[in-house]
Amino acid sequence: MNNVSSSDIWYIVLIAIFILSFILNFTDIPQRMQLWRFASYVRRRLVQLDEIENDIRRRLVSYLSKLNVASPKEVIDNFINNYFLIEPVSIEPTDIIRRLAHLINVRDANVKEYVERYIPKLQKPEKHNVIVALEIASAINIVNKVLKHYFKLGLKNNNWILLMQLALSMPEILRIVNAYSKALDAFSLGTPIGDGAGPLVVRYLVGSAEPKVITEDTVYYEVSLNNRRVYAIKAEGPGATVGRPGEAVDKLIEMLGGNVARVITVDAALRLESEDTGEVAEGVGAAIGDVGPEKISIERAVTKYGIPLDAVVIKMSIEEAINTMTKEVYDGVLKALERVKELINSKVREGEAVIVVGVGNTVGVL
Amino acid sequence: MVQFTSLDYLTIILLILTTLLLIFTIISMFTQKRISKTVIGPKIIVKIKCLNNDYNEEKEFNKGYYVGLETGKCPKCGSKLVVDAIYSVGGTKEKELR
Numbered sequence: 001m002n003n004v005s006s007s008d009i010w011y012i013v014l015i016a017i018f019i020l021s022f023i024l025n026f027t028d029i030p031q032r033m034q035l036w037r038f039a040s041y042v043r044r045r046l047v048q049l050d051e052i053e054n055d056i057r058r059r060l061v062s063y064l065s066k067l068n069v070a071s072p073k074e075v076i077d078n079f080i081n082n083y084f085l086i087e088p089v090s091i092e093p094t095d096i097i098r099r100l101a102h103l104i105n106v107r108d109a110n111v112k113e114y115v116e117r118y119i120p121k122l123q124k125p126e127k128h129n130v131i132v133a134l135e136i137a138s139a140i141n142i143v144n145k146v147l148k149h150y151f152k153l154g155l156k157n158n159n160w161i162l163l164m165q166l167a168l169s170m171p172e173i174l175r176i177v178n179a180y181s182k183a184l185d186a187f188s189l190g191t192p193i194g195d196g197a198g199p200l201v202v203r204y205l206v207g208s209a210e211p212k213v214i215t216e217d218t219v220y221y222e223v224s225l226n227n228r229r230v231y232a233i234k235a236e237g238p239g240a241t242v243g244r245p246g247e248a249v250d251k252l253i254e255m256l257g258g259n260v261a262r263v264i265t266v267d268a269a270l271r272l273e274s275e276d277t278g279e280v281a282e283g284v285g286a287a288i289g290d291v292g293p294e295k296i297s298i299e300r301a302v303t304k305y306g307i308p309l310d311a312v313v314i315k316m317s318i319e320e321a322i323n324t325m326t327k328e329v330y331d332g333v334l335k336a337l338e339r340v341k342e343l344i345n346s347k348v349r350e351g352e353a354v355i356v357v358g359v360g361n362t363v364g365v366l
Numbered sequence: 367m368v369q370f371t372s373l374d375y376l377t378i379i380l381l382i383l384t385t386l387l388l389i390f391t392i393i394s395m396f397t398q399k400r401i402s403k404t405v406i407g408p409k410i411i412v413k414i415k416c417l418n419n420d421y422n423e424e425k426e427f428n429k430g431y432y433v434g435l436e437t438g439k440c441p442k443c444g445s446k447l448v449v450d451a452i453y454s455v456g457g458t459k460e461k462e463l464r
Binding site for chain 2: 006009010125189190191192200203208237238323324325326327329330364365366
């Protein structure tokens with residue numbers, strides 16, 4: 001019979017702790033273990049992402065088939081692998097916005113020409129919806145490809161930090177990708193989305209007034225509100241387009257010879273986690289989330305004539321912004337409408353002109 | 367056969383610490399914030415109203431509806447009926463559990 005005293009056990013434990021401490025401090029074993037853990041986690045999420053992408057393709061094929069497209073798979077594949085945009089040179093900033101605007105317009109024209117070539121008999125609103133549906137599939141494909149690239153790079157170089165970053169970012173990325181996936185239904189059905197809050201405010205503001213085209217895919221209305229001349233700009237609906245609100249504001253201000261008392265921009269804004277959907281906030285500046293050209297057009301036009309620029313925003317999450325408008329966002333639209341009317345009544349004198357810009361995607365809103 | 371001769375203080379402390387560590391691990395597992403998602407079938411509502419504001423109705427969305435679409439004549443005054451709003455109710459609700 002062996003008698004083991006507690007001091008013997010402690011001796012063994014101390015040796016084990018020493019060996020463990022040596023392994024933890026002077027070998028790569030812990031990092032390799034973490035790398036396996038993170039790699040396994042990311043791999044499972046990438047499988048989910050593949051499933052989402054395949055599901056989107058299936059739904060898009062079904063949507064295009066209903067529009068009598070002969071070879072929907074070919075239309076999707078050709079679109080997804082092409083139509084990238086190379087950003088203009090930025091180390092020489094002169095004219096960068098003009099160059100960027102030009103490149104964006106060229107890409108837009110190419111995309112429209114592509115859809116026109118494959119689906120020529122479609123009405124304009126449905127054509128815009130198809131373009132956005134293809135853009136959604138393309139965006140998810142790019143996200144999937146980029147994530148796989150970094151995953152493989154991390155494994156190849158045993159870069160556990162890269163894999164850890166990926167693993168920690170995956171839930172948020174998947175949340176956004178899921179939101180995009182659901183958005184396909186909104187665009188194929190043609191329902192208004194959360195981002196359409198701005199155009200919807202304009203729709204309610206102008207009532208049954210007749211629209212006039214001011215620039216590509218963008219219209220304006222002229223109405224009177226308590227003896228103030230209101231010029232309201234929005235994208236041309238009910239197809240999925242954001243139009244060119246910046247260019248429209250610039251043209252309209254020039255048309256009016258700069259005699260504009262105020263410009264009010266209304267747009268959807270991403271809410272913080274602590275904020276509620278449908279909250280309305282008011283501030284100063286151009287409420288528009290574009291890459292630059294449209295926003296700078298508004299800023300330059302108002303600065304040229306010293307016109308005050310207001311912003312009214314309706315708060316919502318990214319999921320709510322790109323999916324069918326929820327009741328909470330709709331209630332926010334009604335609040336924003338009242339806020340815009342208050343602004344006009346309190347800050348624009350009778351007889352003066354004011355421009356209201358409903359910024360956002362006008363899908364489902366005439 | 368191994369036989370412990372005595373349990374000294376250090377061994378007891380080690381046992382207590384190990385037990386506490388286990389309890390802490392189990393508690394932290396069950397107290398992590400969990401998100402429960404309740405999926406209620408989202409329903410898309412279409413609000414239709416008369417331009418003279420004397421009639422309105424609600425119906426379920428069908429493809430082809432959009433805000434501003436004329437859907438017919440008002441049964442009361444005969445003026446235009448238009449789609450006034452389209453929005454979804456229900457959908458996925460997230461609830462945080464502790």
